[in-house]
Amino acid sequence: MxxxxxxxxxxxxxxxxxxxxxxxxxxxxxxxxxxxxxxxxxxxxxxxxxxxxxxxxxxxxxxxxxxxxxxxxxxxxTQPYQPQPDPAEPCPPTNLVWAIISTVLCCIPSGIVAIIYALKVSNKYREGDIEGAKRASETGAWWCIATIILGILTMPLGYLMMAGGVS
Amino acid sequence: MRRSLVIILVLAALMVFGVIYFALDPSSSGLFPRCVFLSMTGYKCPGCGSQRAIHALLHGNVIEAFKFNAFLLVAIPWIALCLFAESRRLRNPSLYARLNAPLLIWLFLAALLLWWLLRNIFNW
Structure with a gap:
């Protein structure tokens, strides 16, 4: 080793x-x-x-x-050396799963933004910027929620405009 | 206590959806929501065919499900793994951090966008 x-x-x-x-x-x-x-x-x-x-x-x-x-x-x-990020601090939720599910199942492309925020959380966590990661995590969660709500709200539109096939 | 309640509710919802998607065929039944993106733009979204794929999968037709939405089929095991890691985020932070590594998210995003583009070019 x-x-x-x-x-x-x-x-x-x-x-x-x-x-x-x-x-x-x-x-x-x-x-x-x-x-x-x-x-x-x-x-x-x-x-x-x-x-x-x-x-x-x-x-x-x-x-x-x-x-x-x-x-x-x-x-x-001699300053005590503190490596970043603190090993005791776990990565804030990236919401990646919810970003994927909302992108794939809600037909609304805004889920892509949520995936990009998941990336941001992960990157900031790697850089040791826990606060920034938490902020990105929260913003990403709101994009997931917005995508799901938008998906549900626009559902009737899909029924009305029968131009396409079944989702 | 609150956690187990959430798990029970999620499982119950999954069961209900499972029964609906098993019993009714989204290809022929008019009850299922249609893709808004497809209706509005004429282009398929990355999730188009998911409902038919889930119906086929519940009936054990993996090949048929793959034809309806190949991306979903490939993503399901990965999503399951990510959900498992998420439920253990605080107990096993290293597994969560590894599954949520920037490189993996980049790869997923690239695969998703590529799938979206290619399926509209080749009509997958």
């Missing part, structure tokens, strides 16, 4: 388990390997237990004992 490392904002990898052991990581590091949807804290992977040093705050692994002052300095200057 190959691991990618994100430690103190610096990304490295791929490394195997032996390489990872020699990097002197602390519990503040983030790792990713194939199959994971996003970066996870190194402490979340049980197979890596014991290969890193446990620290309370994301301070750079210190080889020499730190004085109180130096420790505080390190805390102030």
């Amino acid at each position: 190959q691991y990618w490392i994100n430690f103190n904002g610096v990304q490295s990898g791929p490394v195997d388990l032996d390489g990872l052991k020699e990097m002197g990581l602390t519990s503040a590091a983030y790792v990713w390997h194939e199959g994971l949807s996003d970066w996870v804290k190194i402490t979340q992977l049980p197979e890596l237990q014991g290969l890193y040093e446990m620290v309370e705050t994301p301070v750079q692994a210190a080889s020499e004992p730190m004085t109180q002052q130096a420790g505080q300095l390190a805390i102030n200057t």
Whole structure:
């Protein structure tokens, strides 16, 4: 298994388990390997237990004992690295299924707009823009609803104008 | 509690529609809604033939259903998978994120538009 490392904002990898052991990581590091949807804290992977040093705050692994002052300095200057998107935040609903169903079953092309919004949700989520994804999700849901309502409202038109075949 | 009520209502509605679409043939019965897009423009929409395809499918005629709306037939298993992932979005976010990857949505959109175009050119 190959691991990618994100430690103190610096990304490295791929490394195997032996390489990872020699990097002197602390519990503040983030790792990713194939199959994971996003970066996870190194402490979340049980197979890596014991290969890193446990620290309370994301301070750079210190080889020499730190004085109180130096420790505080390190805390102030080292921003805890937060990978985007937060792995704990699931993708907002893309409404893709409803977009498809309303497009295919309602005969109204506005369902295509709902599919494009589903794409927007997915793209924004990938970029880490959770708020933008949620907004696109909501707009997309309204397009689905509008398409379904329009489909029902225009149904009588289909009965009246018998020009075409059966849907 | 609310969730199970929704599931029961959806299943009941599906059953009712299933019985209607099994018993009545949209090809000959005048009861079924007609495609507004086709009536207005003379061109088929991506969903045209869905009702006849569902009727054929309920009678086990997969080939006939494919002839009525090939896209629907191909899309049904995918839609089912997406619905399953959607019901487990919070419990299994990675499956949901993978099924809703931008590339997959792009491919679906392209396939849908291509199907729409081609079926009107070749009268599928």
